[in-house]
Amino acid sequence: MSRFYEIEPIAENYWRAIILFGRNSASYKFALAKTLFDFHSLGKTLITLEELAVPYASHLCEHLKIHPKQGTSEQSTFLDKLRAFNSGEIEKNEMISHTLRYGFVDVLDAFHNVHGKEIGVRFFIKERNKKNAIQLTDDFMLLGERQQFANLAEETESRWRLVESAWENSLSRNLMLVEYEEKDNLLIGINTIQCSTVTSAxxxxxxxxxxxxxxxxxxxxxxxxxxxxxxxxxxxxxxxxxxxxxxxxxxxxxxxxxxxxxxxxxxxxxxxxxxxxxxxxxxxxxxxxxxxxxxxxxxxxxxxxxxxxxxxxxxxxxxxxxxxxxxxxxxxxxxxxxxxxxx
Structure with a gap:
């Protein structure tokens, strides 16, 4: 059997490896990826975790409003705090404080890990000379100059929505089939209870x-x-x-x-x-x-x-x-x- 293979070891394909093949036990990877895109548009490369926390938590909060389940685990202290913020139980400052305490525990170290090992390109590194900060690499900044850069942002959001649908419908127990709706180029999830829009095709x-x-x-x-x-x-x-x-x-x-x-x-x-x-x-x-x-x-x-x-x-x-x-x-x-x- 022929196999699917990659012959272009270029930055955007390494990025896709992270988004498509990285572990999906929670949605933190997607939120971090979207946050990195935010800072790329600002031209900022040295980012403290306090700066990172605001858009990072905001992306997660927006998705939690639509899909309350953002991981495979039944409990998450961090996500519970974000849900509390969405419901008005805590203020923004407290939400950001909890993000700094809980939100970056694993995601920064795990982001570049695919199939149990580091990929060949890093898009950010932990800043050694400044505690609690990351430095966007030249590879990430150059990624923004590629024709595919805008596509990557859309792909990241789409992948996030697909994974959310899988979690929400507990696909291992309640199979949801996906069909194509041609008029609006949408993928529609179909289960025994309802049909719902998943993402653009x-x-x-x-x-x-x-x-x-x-x-x-x-x-x-x-x-x-x-x-x-x-x-x-x-x-x-x-x-x-x-x-x-x-x-x-x-x-x-x-x-x-x-x-x-x-x-x-x-x-x-x-x-x-x-x-x-x-x-x-x-x-x-x-x-x-x-x-x-x-x-x-x-x-x-x-x-x-x-x-x-x-x-x-x-x-x-x-x-x-x-x-x-x-x-x-x-x-x-x-x-x-x-x-x-x-x-």
């Missing part, structure tokens, strides 16, 4: 494509108003339902982000069936989501199979069916590569 998928078009590897954006904004494409076209109405066309397993040229340009895909090479790429992308313990893994497994072999068979049958209804007698579609192959 673009940032949820973009990190796993490393900010590139699924088909041609051209750099894409997920920012509304951008000329390079990605379009959500169905790998297998809707006509597949003529073969098997049970195929989840709007499932995560069938959704990819594509540049406008690939999706509907002069030589675009439209309703054509992609090549077998691109089918393998889709399989690799889906396995990447599953093995990274993405919050959508349960949805993918439920819809495509509990083992690698079953998931391969699922895609092959869909491809065979699509060939009969879409690609019979014609060449499969594949665009010219426009960027570095990252998956």
């Amino acid at each position: 673009r940032p949820a998928l973009n990190g796993y494509q490393k900010g590139r078009c699924f088909y041609c590897f051209r750099e894409i954006s997920i920012m509304l108003g951008s000329e390079e904004i990605a379009e959500v494409d169905h790998f297998f076209p809707h006509i597949l339902k003529q073969c098997d109405s049970r195929k989840p066309i709007d499932s995560i397993a069938n959704l990819v982000l594509a540049c406008r040229e690939c999706n509907r340009g002069v030589n675009g895909k439209f309703d054509r069936l992609p090549s077998i090479e691109l089918l393998e790429r889709l399989f690799n992308r889906n396995e990447y989501l599953i093995t990274s313990h993405h919050p959508l893994r349960e949805t993918l497994i439920s819809q495509t199979g509990s083992t690698i072999e079953k998931r391969q068979t699922y895609l092959q049958k869909a491809y065979n069916c699509s060939t009969l209804h879409v690609g019979a007698g014609g060449r499969k579609w594949q665009p010219k590569q426009q960027g570095v192959a990252t998956f």
